[in-house]
Amino acid sequence: xxxxxxxxxxxxxxxxxxxxxxxxxxxxxxxxxxxxxxxxxxxxxxxxxxxxxxxxxxxxxxxxxxxxxxxxxxxxxxxxxxxxxxxxxxxxxxxxxxxxxxxxxxxxxxxxxxxxxxxxxxxxxxxxxxxxxxxxxxxxxxxxxxxxxxxxxxxxxxxxxxxxxxxxxxxxxxxxxxxxxxxx
Numbered sequence: 514x515x516x517x518x519x520x521x522x523x524x525x526x527x528x529x530x531x532x533x534x535x536x537x538x539x540x541x542x543x544x545x546x547x548x549x550x551x552x553x554x555x556x557x558x559x560x561x562x563x564x565x566x567x568x569x570x571x572x573x574x575x576x577x578x579x580x581x582x583x584x585x586x587x588x589x590x591x592x593x594x595x596x597x598x599x600x601x602x603x604x605x606x607x608x609x610x611x612x613x614x615x616x617x618x619x620x621x622x623x624x625x626x627x628x629x630x631x632x633x634x635x636x637x638x639x640x641x642x643x644x645x646x647x648x649x650x651x652x653x654x655x656x657x658x659x660x661x662x663x664x665x666x667x668x669x670x671x672x673x674x675x676x677x678x679x680x681x682x683x684x685x686x687x688x689x690x691x692x693x694x695x696x697x
Contacts, residue, residue, distance in 0.1 A: 515547040517585035519576075521594030522616075523552035526566055530616045534591060536675070549583045551576060553596055563626070573599035580604065588612070593619065593641045605644055613642050614649040614670065615659065635662045 518538065522530040538548045556575075558568035576599040580588070588604060588611035590597045597613075604611050620634025642648045642664060649670035650656050656667045 514545075515549060515583070515585045515587070516541060517549045517551065517580065517583045517588045519551045519588065519590045519592075519597060519600040521553055521570070521592040521596045522567070523550065523554065530592065533616070533672070549585060551579050551583075551596060551600065553594075555579070556596070570595045570599075576600050577603035577606070580607065580609070589614070590645070592616070593638065598641070601641060601644065610646045612647045612649060612668075613645040615642065615651075615655065615664075639663055 518534065520530070520534055522528060522534070524531060524535075538550070541548050553568045553570040556570035557572045558570055561567040561569050573596050576596065580600065580603055588600075588609060590600050590604070590611055590613045600611075615638075620629075620631045620638060623629045623634050624631045639662065645666065647666050647668040648659075648664065650659060650667050651670060651672060653669060656669055659667055
């Protein structure tokens with residue numbers, strides 16, 4: 514069995530989307546599922562203005578051939594950037610069903626950074642996700658919020674905790690200096 518994962522967020526980026534997808538890939542491979550990844554590193558890229566760690570693919574025109582060459586059993590388009598948009602078009606043209614996932618509230622993020630109207634952002638997100646067989650969301654709250662914005666075919670994709678990494682037996686000694694952690 515083979516999954517083709519299409520994403521605009523991949524290594525060496527460090528963020529929640531990359532962390533999630535990295536865990537998904539390693540767990541699928543542990544189950545014997547082959548994973549092929551189409552990500553910006555396979556194209557000519559430029560840094561996203563204001564967020565240079567994120568590289569935007571400038572020429573994802575060969576993505577249809579890449580999909581054909583991969584011969585996947587399943588396709589998941591994880592992000593709404595240039596690679597995801599190119600894959601969406603190629604998959605629709607080929608009548609290949611696929612899933613998407615909603616990771617980030619880009620309309621609100623874009624509005625906070627530029628003043629771009631939130632409803633316009635959600636109109637784009639609906640356009641992007643609407644043809645997907647299912648759009649994976651993280652929580653029931655996110656599912657309700659997206660339904661209110663007119664999304665359908667949503668599927669909750671719950672997350673877990675890596676108990677090998679976050680294990681109470683691995684806690685520091687009780688006489689160690691306190692540690693401060695900020696998560697935001």
